[in-house]
Amino acid sequence: MITVRLRQYRSTLLIAAGLFTSFICDAQINPVNIAKVDSLMKQKAKPLLVLLSTDWCQYCRMQKNQIQKNDDFAAKANVFYYIEFDAESKTNVLFQGRKYVFKPTGKNTGTHELAHALNGPGTLAFPTWILLDRNYQVLFRHGGVLSPDQLKELLAVIGSMTESE
Template sequence: MKAKVTILFLALVTFFTGAIAQTLNLNGIFDETKKPVLFYFHTSWCVYCGLQSRMLKKDVGLIKELQSEFNVIDFDAESDTEVSYKNYLIKNVNPQKYRPHPFVEQFKNTGEIGYPLWVLVDSNLYVQFIYQGYLKKKQLKEIVDFYKTKRKSSN
């Protein structure tokens, strides 16, 4: 229960004041659970991100399925959120529209980043999956089912 509360808190971090940046502490997530982390990177201006977010908000069952297999992190790709992992602190010192956070840039696999951007990483931040674009409910469920099967076969 503590892990769920911590993950929910991290995923829904809010500003206390405009002057204090948020911090996403990945150490806590990986210390409390061994589940992979599914990052959902999006922007305020991206039409497909808006569609993806609305689809996710409407389907509580899908959200529960995703959270059963993954630690899901909803991350504004242009925010000033600081990301802390091990001895690293990644800051977006000059957040601007159309300029991705340096943390997001770590996951680009082509010259440009397309949004929404889905990245699945294991507890060592090794990338398992990257997808740029809108994922349909069926596709998200297939990802969940694949990792459920993979987890069961490894036990």
């Protein structure tokens, strides 16, 4: 009788541990595809946090890795849409009802029009962070890596934006 109860207890404990583990795994940050932003914004408007990056940029990879491990980012991820956009993507993108395309600058090189539009005037730098409000108005741009403290400050601003609305 005691052996049966211990097995049941152990089974219950294993199930609970599995659920806890799956909860932790679900906390991982999953960026929104830029092509889905307009439809998501129609369903529920939220601030947009965009990371412009490239595949070859080591600092971009480092920043993305830091984001995946950042508990504050995971905790606030439901109050904004997080988008990672490859500035050298060759995919056409419809954003705010306008079509943006890749513009070649040489053989096998070029940048996407949307990266330039989000970056604003000036030279593209990678990574670049852009924060847009619910009306797609740019509130913040930062060319370069955000430190954990800077990221925490940015997340606090995003949190206060959603609390005040």
